Structures are given as structure tokens and as C-alpha cells.
Amino acid sequence: MSERELRRNLAILPIGTVRELTLLSDRQIRYYEQNELIMPNRGAGGQRRFSLNDVDRLLEIKDFLDAGDSIKDIQEIFAKQHRIALEKHDSELALRRSLQKEFAQIGRFGR
DNA sequence: CTTCTCACA
DNA sequence: TGTGAGTA
Incomplete structure (x- = not known):
């Protein structure tokens, strides 16, 4: 795997950062996870850790939802x-x- | 202060 | 999907 791919898959972003990046509520983000649309890693204390790919995926989810899917x-x-x-x-x-x-x-x- | 799970006058 | 409770 290329260094670039590894970097995009680095799961280090806490849900608060992802919330601001995607303009989604943390409630929505967790809801999408329950429905297996995303599967972020877990860090200490069971806290979710998102990667840039996860952020892109959430952005796609938002677009599809807006499109009526x-x-x-x-x-x-x-x-x-x-x-x-x-x-x-x-x-x-x-x-x-x-x-x-x-x-x-x-x-x-x-x- | 942030995040987590669970429940719902 | 939102919100409040009680944690870690």
C-alpha cells in the first residue's frame, strides 16, 4: 500500500472534528455507523477515531441522503x-x- | 470539556 | 433524528 493510501486511512480524528468537517451531528454520524455505512476505529475509552477516508465517506452519505436515497x-x-x-x-x-x-x-x- | 451508550414527557 | 442522563 502506498504511503498516500496509508495516510488517508490513518484513523486519528475524534468525532468532534469530523462533526465540524462534515457539518453532520454526532448523533447522525453514530446513526450511520449503526447502519454499517461507516466503521471507524476505536481508541482508548472506546472513542471513535476517523480517517480522512471516513470523512469523505460521510460526505458521500450526506449527498446521497440529500439526493433522496x-x-x-x-x-x-x-x-x-x-x-x-x-x-x-x-x-x-x-x-x-x-x-x-x-x-x-x-x-x-x-x- | 469531550465522547459514549441508552432511553424516550 | 434530537435530547437528556449518567459515565469514562
């Missing part, structure tokens, strides 16, 4: 996004393997 609709949207991300990962992995194989062939002919 229900909690369940958003759950499905995220599930679909997750499937697409997995497929993309698999296809890229397959491409790397086939290219690696072809280069190996070229290497043998060049000898």
Missing part, C-alpha cells in the same frame, strides 16, 4: 462500489501475470 440504498451503492473495486483489483492482477509471462517468453527468445 435511503440508508439501505446507500448500503447497496457502497456494496456495489466494493464489488467493482475487487473486480478491478483482480483484472489488474491478471494483467500483471500475463505480461510477466510474455516478458519471460521474450527473454528466452532473446538468448
Whole structure:
């Protein structure tokens, strides 16, 4: 994983900061967590720790809600996004393997 | 002072 | 979703 990805996944923001960043109430943020739309880490004392990705996700949730989508609709949207991300990962992995194989062939002919 | 969970005149 | 109670 790149350093940039690790940084975006660093969960260190307390709910108060996230509340101001997203303009959502802490009540809403906890409610979305109950509905598995977000799953922040937990720190000392059971306090939630959010990452920048969590903040982006909350912003998306707010937009979808404003657009009229229900909690369940958003759950499905995220599930679909997750499937697409997995497929993309698999296809890229397959491409790397086939290219690696072809280069190996070229290497043998060049000898 | 901030956050957490739980309950609801 | 909001709010108040009682904690940690």
C-alpha cells in the first residue's frame, strides 16, 4: 500500500472534528455507523477515531441522503462500489501475470 | 470539556 | 433524528 493510501486511512480524528468537517451531528454520524455505512476505529475509552477516508465517506452519505436515497440504498451503492473495486483489483492482477509471462517468453527468445 | 451508550414527557 | 442522563 502506498504511503498516500496509508495516510488517508490513518484513523486519528475524534468525532468532534469530523462533526465540524462534515457539518453532520454526532448523533447522525453514530446513526450511520449503526447502519454499517461507516466503521471507524476505536481508541482508548472506546472513542471513535476517523480517517480522512471516513470523512469523505460521510460526505458521500450526506449527498446521497440529500439526493433522496435511503440508508439501505446507500448500503447497496457502497456494496456495489466494493464489488467493482475487487473486480478491478483482480483484472489488474491478471494483467500483471500475463505480461510477466510474455516478458519471460521474450527473454528466452532473446538468448 | 469531550465522547459514549441508552432511553424516550 | 434530537435530547437528556449518567459515565469514562
